[in-house]
Amino acid sequence: xxYSDYRTALVTGASTGMGAATVEKFTxxxxxxxxxxxxxxxxxxxxxRTGAIPHALDLADTGALEELGGLEVDVLVNNxxxxxxxxxxxxxxxxxxxxxxxxxxxxxxxxxxxLPGMVERDLGHVxxxxxxxxxxxxFGHTAYHATKAAVHQISRQIRNDTxxxxxxxxxxxxxxxxxxxxxxxxxxxxxxxxxxWETFYEGYESLTTxxxxxxxxxxxxxxxxxxxxxxxIMPTFQVPGGLTFDRREA
Ligand SMILES: NC(=O)c1ccc[n+]([C@@H]2O[C@H](COP(=O)([O-])OP(=O)(O)OC[C@H]3O[C@@H](n4cnc5c(N)ncnc54)[C@H](OP(=O)(O)O)[C@@H]3O)[C@@H](O)[C@H]2O)c1
Numbered sequence: 747x748x749y750s751d752y753r754t755a756l757v758t759g760a761s762t763g764m765g766a767a768t769v770e771k772f773t774x775x776x777x778x779x780x781x782x783x784x785x786x787x788x789x790x791x792x793x794x795r796t797g798a799i800p801h802a803l804d805l806a807d808t809g810a811l812e813e814l815g816g817l818e819v820d821v822l823v824n825n826x827x828x829x830x831x832x833x834x835x836x837x838x839x840x841x842x843x844x845x846x847x848x849x850x851x852x853x854x855x856x857x858x859x860x861l862p863g864m865v866e867r868d869l870g871h872v873x874x875x876x877x878x879x880x881x882x883x884x885f886g887h888t889a890y891h892a893t894k895a896a897v898h899q900i901s902r903q904i905r906n907d908t909x910x911x912x913x914x915x916x917x918x919x920x921x922x923x924x925x926x927x928x929x930x931x932x933x934x935x936x937x938x939x940x941x942x943w944e945t946f947y948e949g950y951e952s953l954t955t956x957x958x959x960x961x962x963x964x965x966x967x968x969x970x971x972x973x974x975x976x977x978x979i980m981p982t983f984q985v986p987g988g989l990t991f992d993r994r995e996a
Contacts, residue, residue, distance in 0.1 A: 751970065752820040754873065756780040756860070758852070759826030760798070760806060761788035763925035764875060767955035768823055769798045771963055780817060783826065805852035806844075811859060818867075819860045821966060824853040824897070825875040831931050834888040842889050849893035853900060853934070861904065864913050871914045872900045873962055878921050878978065882986040894919075898976075914952045915967040915984030922946065923953040952981050 755772045759765035761783035772779045773796040781789055781798040785802070789800035803810040805826055828848045830841045833954060864963025879886045880894030901917035908915075928946045929939035946952075956980060965974035980986075 751869065752966070754778045754780070754813070754817070754819055755821035756782060756817065756819045756856075757825060758782045758856070758964060759821040759875075760787040760792065760800075764920075764923065764955045764958045765823070765825040766792055767959045768825060768962055770796055771959045772821070773797050775963075777821065780814070780819070782814075786946060790880075806847040808851070808855050811852065811855050815859045817860075818863060820864070820867075820869055821871045822856060822860050822864075823871065823873045823875070823962070824856060825873075826852070827875065827877070827894075827927075829886050829890045829927055829931055832887060833885075837887075840858055841887075845889040846891050848985070849890070850896045850900075853897060857900065857904060860914070861908065865911050868912050870912075871916070871966055871987060872901070873916045873918060873965065875958075876901070876917050876919045878919055878980060878986060881919055881978065884918065884986065884988065890955065901976070905973070912970055914970075916962070916974045917976045918958060918961055918965075919976060919978045920953060920958055921984045922950070923955060925956060950981070951983055953979065953990065 753850060755777045757768050757779060760781035767780050769781050769792060779798040780801055781792055782801045783789055784802060784804050786802035789802055792798055793800045794896055801814060826848055827913050828844050830837065845987065857872060874897050876897040877894040879891045880898040898917060901915050905915050928942035932938035932942050957972050960979045961979050965977060969973055
C-alpha cells in the first residue's frame with residue numbers, strides 16, 4: 747500500500763528515542779502525527795521541528811488517554827516503554843506498577859480506544875514496540891520480560907480480533923538500541939545518562955533509532971495486502987544464546 751493511504755498517526759514515547767525518530771519519519775512521509783509523552787517542552791520542540799501535534803500526558807492515566815478518543819488514527823505506534831534495574835527480588839511496588847501500567851495497560855487501552863475506528867474505516871495499522879526481552883530469557887528485569895511478552899501476544903491476538911478487515915499489526919522486537927532507556931533506569935540524571943552510556947553503549951555497535959524507524963517504515967509502506975507481523979532486529983554482535991547452569995554450593 748502506498749504510505750499515503752494512511753493520513754494520521756499517533757506515536758507514544760514521542761519525546762525522545764525511537765518515538766521521536768518515528769514522528770520525524772512519519773511527518774516527513776506526510777502524515778498528521780499526534781505525539782504523546784509527558785515532557786511538554788520536548789514535545790513542543792519536536793512539534794516546532796516536524797509539525798507534529800503534541801499531547802503531554804501520562805500513559806498511566808487512562809482518563810487522559812480516553813480524551814484522545816475523538817482523534818481519527820490510522821497508524822497507532824505503541825512505542826513508550828519503561829524498564830528497571832535488577833529483577834523482581836529487588837523491585838519496589840512502584841517499579842512493577844510502572845512497567846505494567848506503561849508497557850501493557852496503556853497499550854491495551856490505546857488499542858481499545860483506536861482499533862474500533864480502524865475497523866469501521868477498514869484501514870489501520872498498529873505498530874507495537876516490544877523487545878527481544880519478550881521473546882527470550884536473559885538476565886533482564888522479570889517484569890520487563892513479562893510485560894514485553896504480553897505485548898508480543900497482544901500483537902498476535904489483535905490480528906485475530908480484526909480478521910477480515912484491512913488492519914495490519916506489526917511487532918517490532920529490538921535488541922539494544924542507543925537511547926535514554928538505560929540512563930533512565932539509573933535515575934535519569936545527567937550523571938546517570940553518562941554512566942549508562944559508558945556501561946551499555948561505549949564500545950558496542952548497538953542499533954540506532956534510525957535502524958528501528960527504517961523497520962517501521964518498511965512495515966508501514968508494504969502493500970496493503972501484506973502484513974509484516976514480527977520484525978526482530980538486533981545488533982549483529984548481540985545474540986540471544988546462553989544457558990546458565992550453576993553448580994550446587996559445596
Ligand atoms: N533502547 C533499547 O535498547 C530497547 C530495546 C528493546 C526494546 N526497547 C523498547 O523500545 C521502546 C522505546 O524505548 P526507547 O529506548 O526509545 O526509550 P526511552 O529513550 O527511554 O524513551 C521512553 C519514552 O517513553 C515515554 N514515557 C515513559 N514513561 C511514560 C509515561 N508514564 N507516560 C507517557 N510517556 C512515557 C518517555 O517520555 P516522557 O519521559 O517525556 O514521558 C519517552 O518518550 C520501549 O517500549 C522500550 O521498552 C528499547
